[in-house]
Amino acid sequence: MKTLIEAPFLVTGDQMDLIKNGYILIDDQRIAEIGSGEAPDADRRIQFEESMIMPGLINAHTHIGDSAFKDVGFGKNLIELFQPPNGLKHQLLKTTERQTILEAIENSLLDMLSSGTTTFADFREGAIDGARILLEALRNKKIRAFIFGRSEYTFSKEQLEENRGEIEQESLDALEGLIAATDGVAPSSPNDATDQALRQVAKMAKVQAKLRATHAAENPDSERISKERTGLSEVERAIEHLEADILVHLTYASPKDLDLVEEHNIRVVCCPRTNATLGLRLPPIQEMIDRGIVVGLGTDNVMLNSPNMLEEMKFTTKAYRIEKIASRYLKPREVLMTATISGARVLGIDHETGSIEEGKHADLVVLDLASRNLKHTKDPLTAVTHRAQSDNVCLVMLKGEIAYQSHMAS
Numbered sequence: 057m058k059t060l061i062e063a064p065f066l067v068t069g070d071q072m073d074l075i076k077n078g079y080i081l082i083d084d085q086r087i088a089e090i091g092s093g094e095a096p097d098a099d100r101r102i103q104f105e106e107s108m109i110m111p112g113l114i115n116a117h118t119h120i121g122d123s124a125f126k127d128v129g130f131g132k133n134l135i136e137l138f139q140p141p142n143g144l145k146h147q148l149l150k151t152t153e154r155q156t157i158l159e160a161i162e163n164s165l166l167d168m169l170s171s172g173t174t175t176f177a178d179f180r181e182g183a184i185d186g187a188r189i190l191l192e193a194l195r196n197k198k199i200r201a202f203i204f205g206r207s208e209y210t211f212s213k214e215q216l217e218e219n220r221g222e223i224e225q226e227s228l229d230a231l232e233g234l235i236a237a238t239d240g241v242a243p244s245s246p247n248d249a250t251d252q253a254l255r256q257v258a259k260m261a262k263v264q265a266k267l268r269a270t271h272a273a274e275n276p277d278s279e280r281i282s283k284e285r286t287g288l289s290e291v292e293r294a295i296e297h298l299e300a301d302i303l304v305h306l307t308y309a310s311p312k313d314l315d316l317v318e319e320h321n322i323r324v325v326c327c328p329r330t331n332a333t334l335g336l337r338l339p340p341i342q343e344m345i346d347r348g349i350v351v352g353l354g355t356d357n358v359m360l361n362s363p364n365m366l367e368e369m370k371f372t373t374k375a376y377r378i379e380k381i382a383s384r385y386l387k388p389r390e391v392l393m394t395a396t397i398s399g400a401r402v403l404g405i406d407h408e409t410g411s412i413e414e415g416k417h418a419d420l421v422v423l424d425l426a427s428r429n430l431k432h433t434k435d436p437l438t439a440v441t442h443r444a445q446s447d448n449v450c451l452v453m454l455k456g457e458i459a460y461q462s463h464m465a466s
């Protein structure tokens with residue numbers, strides 16, 4: 057079946073170019089044709105007045121398994137909140153009913169869809185059981201998910217300080233099953249494992265051709281600990297031993313770290329709102345983009361922030377304007393790219409989604425430009441990153457099917 061969608065503005069291509077009075081012809085799940093002016097025939101025709109169609113947003117880093125603990129521990133630091141095995145979140149995960157965690161995850165999935173996200177990548181704790189809760193929540197939801205599992209191995213303080221010890225066979229067997237059931241593996245931090253353990257994780261993921269990701273250089277303390285124990289930074293260990301494909305944060309990455317990331321074509325995800333909530337600083341997104349490093353945007357842990365990419369873009373647009381170095385700050389178009397095509401490149405799915413291009417999946421968001429907060433904008437592309445909010449989203453499509461529809465579009 058062919059569906060034709062028309063709107064006064066379309067955001068198209070990898071550079072987020074604006075087309076006026078455009079149309080998109082969807083054939084089955086994919087975009088068959090994009091154009092402006094006279095539209096081709098179709099079985100179904102949807103015409104949007106005073107609106108803009110843009111690519112589905114890609115939230116490249118979440119922990120939606122923690123959705124049941126919103127706003128717990130605001131003001132605490134990273135170690136108090138998240139360090140395994142005794143950080144606050146780990147205590148809460150152990151003592152909260154499975155059903156509560158499941159319902160909270162389902163809420164976050166709807167929150168993401170209703171704010172225009174069509175793809176997300178989640179770091180899921182709790183080994184195979186943790187992954188299963190997320191898979192259960194995803195049933196009957198039209199959202200594309202990447203799940204990075206986390207193995208439950210633990211090392212003693214002495215082992216970590218001496219950087220000595222490997223993952224035992226029982227945990228390795230569990231890890232093999234976890235990697236098979238998910239899209240990749242993500243140790244919380246290189247600091248939670250020995251070099252040998254990181255190499256074991258890398259080997260197992262590579263055998264199954266799965267992605268390897270981890271947090272790195274998120275705060276000065278973790279950098280200091282890494283160097284004291286191993287002589288290397290977290291980024292250096294993640295690249296050398298874990299052979300990471302994706303690094304999350306890089307807030308405190310050194311120039312040497314960035315050289316390595318660039319040299320090894322590592323993709324990066326930054327989460328500026330989380331850095332702010334934790335009282336840290338902004339990651340060097342402009343510098344990474346200028347170096348040609350692929351940088352996606354993520355909302356990180358739902359304990360700290362909503363999984364809402366419109367809010368992440370809004371904060372990023374404004375915060376980097378304050379932090380500008382000389383005349384270099386992140387332009388709205390660049391911010392939108394981090395939330396779409398670059399996120400797709402991070403996950404290796406840019407041939408399928410991330411921009412409105414012929415041949416790609418029809419993952420689309422329709423924004424209502426007639427709403428009170430957007431009406432009279434003279435620059436819709438800037439309005440998306442600078443002032444759009446969830447109630448401006450009137451329709452979301454995943455692979456040509458309606459994934460979310462507000463009352464405005466019904």
Ligand SMILES: [Zn+2]
Binds near residue numbers: 117118271304357
């Ligand atoms: Zn994270």
